[in-house]
Amino acid sequence: MLAQPFFPFIPQLHIPDGFLSLAVAAIFWLLSLVFVAVGVHKVQKTFNERLIPLMGIMAAFIFAAQMLNFPVAGGTSGHLLGGALAAIVLGPWAGILVMTSVIAVQALLFQDGGLLVMGANIFNMGILTALVGYGLYRPFAASRRTVQMAAIGVAAWFSVMAAALLTSLQLWLSGTSTLNVVLPAMMGVHALIGLGEALITVAAVSFIRQARPDLMGAKQVREQGGWGWVAAGAAVTLLALLLTPFASADPDGLERVAINLGFMHAGQDAPYQLLPDYTIPFLGESPISGILAGLVGAAVVAALVVLMVHLLRRSSTLTNRRA
Amino acid sequence: MHIDAFDQYQESDSLVHRLDPRVKVVVxxxxxxxxxxxxxxxxxxxxxxxxxxxxxxxLARLELWRVVKRSFIALPFALAAVTIAFAAPGPPLFSFALGPWEFTVTVPGATRFLSILLRSLLSVQMAILLTMTTPFPDLIHAFRHLRLPHSLVAIIAFMYRYLFVLSDEALRLLRARAARTARLDDRAVGGSVLWRARVTGNMAGQLFVRSFERSDRVYNAMLARGYQGHLYTLSPHEMSGFDWAALGFFALALLALQIFARIG
Structure with a gap:
């Protein structure tokens, strides 16, 4: 089968059935259903009867775009998840619908991601990425090109990180993984995957803006989503920025919070899954250093993007000269 | 690529293939x-x-081993669950040393890990059986009959229709890039990682523009044929007595399984 060779490159955010507890799966199905239902309503109003062909083909586009990859080093390759790209180019509600369809087809056709846990997968890879991706891009939609591209890069990077964070938390709440191992592992791998996502998203948006400036004007952006998205996106990013270092430095602390709030009890089926003390020496860092690391990561992405925009501009003046 | 290039459907005329797709989805x-x-x-x-x-x-005349082998697709994710084997408190099963660390697998930990793994493999196997015995368009009809949101089902139907078209387009872009990327083994060629990322991003942008414009053409063609926002089907998809019997058998079997697992 043709698509098979591409699958190893798709990052492991597609949770299969069996890895989440029933309670966690049900909660995220509910959350996702609410977002998708509102999304259908909103997008129907914007596109009317154009909704179905446009969204269907855009979903097929994201699926196909996930095949595009580039070699990084040592046999690994960077490629696109697409959640942020879809939300930035089509608007957040349309982005959610597109990603929902992609995740549904991947689960039904390829068993890439489960059915009972599909709600969680839709939330992590479709809704969260739209919140963060669009929310962080929206305030800069009318800014200078360099600023705008930097915002898109940061938004794409954070969208992947937020998805990885929530996936880790869901696995932990389900009693499937211990937080002090799954969180650093997921965040570490996806910090790199997010970098590829950021670079591809920036280049793709910049290409689309040149080829079809009519699709991404300030007017469209205003119509697609308001400041509620910005607030939600900023809130999710801030929460991730605070939670990640706190959780990696003090998993027991987060566990206590979860028990106090009753999350642990709701998520887990057996009492012995309450995680015992189990620490890895090299993870003993303070929350402050973790937050700093997150900010440094964002700064690195921004710098890379500025550099790339510079490259883009140089190559486009070159082409103009040649023409 | 052909329209069903991605479909796992195995053509046959077995009892399972003839079941109403609704029954298969619900089961x-x-x-x-x-x-x-x-x-x-x-x-x-x-x-x-x-x-x-x-x-x-x-009953579906499929080789069980092939189904089992395909279900291993979920195995890489088991890595995320391995840690629980060490973390759950209880009597130790066995321990081993890895560098400076000593790992102990506990009995409840191993039980938990194996149960997660089995649950996942079994679930994936049934999902594989569903896609192997049901053509995707039938699955879409089943969703429509099961009253899933109409527009979402139509979007998914459309996505399936254009999946292979746009995958072809993506493969064309990849082929074009490969054809223009000469490589010598002993010399670094091409640009930096940044440059490669930009080329890939441009390809994604190009693919987007082509897809968007195609959706415009498709939409206009649909309008010209009288499209008013609804997709219709002529297939009646009626539940037969056999379909109801199969549904009842499976529901009872699963109920018995649950009771047995709790008593035994």
Whole structure:
């Protein structure tokens, strides 16, 4: 089968059935259903009867775009998840619908991601990425090109990180993984995957803006989503920025919070899954250093993007000269 | 690529193939739900669940081994669950040293890990059986009959229709890039990682523009043929007595399985 060779490159955010507890799966199905239902309503109003062909083909586009990859080093390759790209180019509600369809087809056709846990997968890879991706891009939609591209890069990077964070938390709440191992592992791998996502998203948006400036004007952006998205996106990013270092430095602390709030009890089926003390020496860092690391990561992405925009501009003046 | 290039459907005329797709979708969902409800360490329950998988595979005239082998697609994710084998408190099963660290697998930890793994494999196997015995368009009809949101089902139907078209387009872009990327083994050629990322991003942008414009053309063609926002089907898809019987059999079997796993 043709698509098979591409699958190893798709990052492991597609949770299969069996890895989440029933309670966690049900909660995220509910959350996702609410977002998708509102999304259908909103997008129907914007596109009317154009909704179905446009969204269907855009979903097929994201699926196909996930095949595009580039070699990084040592046999690994960077490629696109697409959640942020879809939300930035089509608007957040349309982005959610597109990603929902992609995740549904991947689960039904390829068993890439489960059915009972599909709600969680839709939330992590479709809704969260739209919140963060669009929310962080929206305030800069009318800014200078360099600023705008930097915002898109940061938004794409954070969208992947937020998805990885929530996936880790869901696995932990389900009693499937211990937080002090799954969180650093997921965040570490996806910090790199997010970098590829950021670079591809920036280049793709910049290409689309040149080829079809009519699709991404300030007017469209205003119509697609308001400041509620910005607030939600900023809130999710801030929460991730605070939670990640706190959780990696003090998993027991987060566990206590979860028990106090009753999350642990709701998520887990057996009492012995309450995680015992189990620490890895090299993870003993303070929350402050973790937050700093997150900010440094964002700064690195921004710098890379500025550099790339510079490259883009140089190559486009070159082409103009040649023409 | 052909329209069903991605479809796992195995053409045959078995009992399972002839079942109404609605029954197959509902049974698959119930089966996965039942797996999630099985308690940790209910080995007999897991075995019976696998018996149901084997029964469906035999009735569908599919090789059980192929189904099992394909279900290993979920295995890489098990890495995320390995840690629980060490973390759950309880009597130790065995321990081993890895560098400076000493790892101890506990009995409840191993039980939990194996149960997660079995639940996942069984669920994936039933989902595979569903896609192997049901053409994707039939699945879409089943969703429509099961009253899933109409527009979402139509979007998914459309996505399936254009999946291979746009995948072809993506492969064309990849081929074009490969054709223009000469490589010498002993010399670094091409640009930096940044440059490569930009080229890939441009390809994604190009693919987007082509897809968007195609959706415009498709939409206009649909309008010209009288499209008013609804997709219709001529297929009646009526439930026969046999369909109801199969649904009842599976519901009862899963109920019995749950009761057995709790008593035994």
């Amino acid at each position: 698959t969902a119930l089966f996965i739900l039942s797996n999630a409800l099985l308690p940790d360490g209910a080995w007999a329950g897991f075995l019976i669940a696998f018996g149901l998988i084997a029964l469906v595979a035999i």
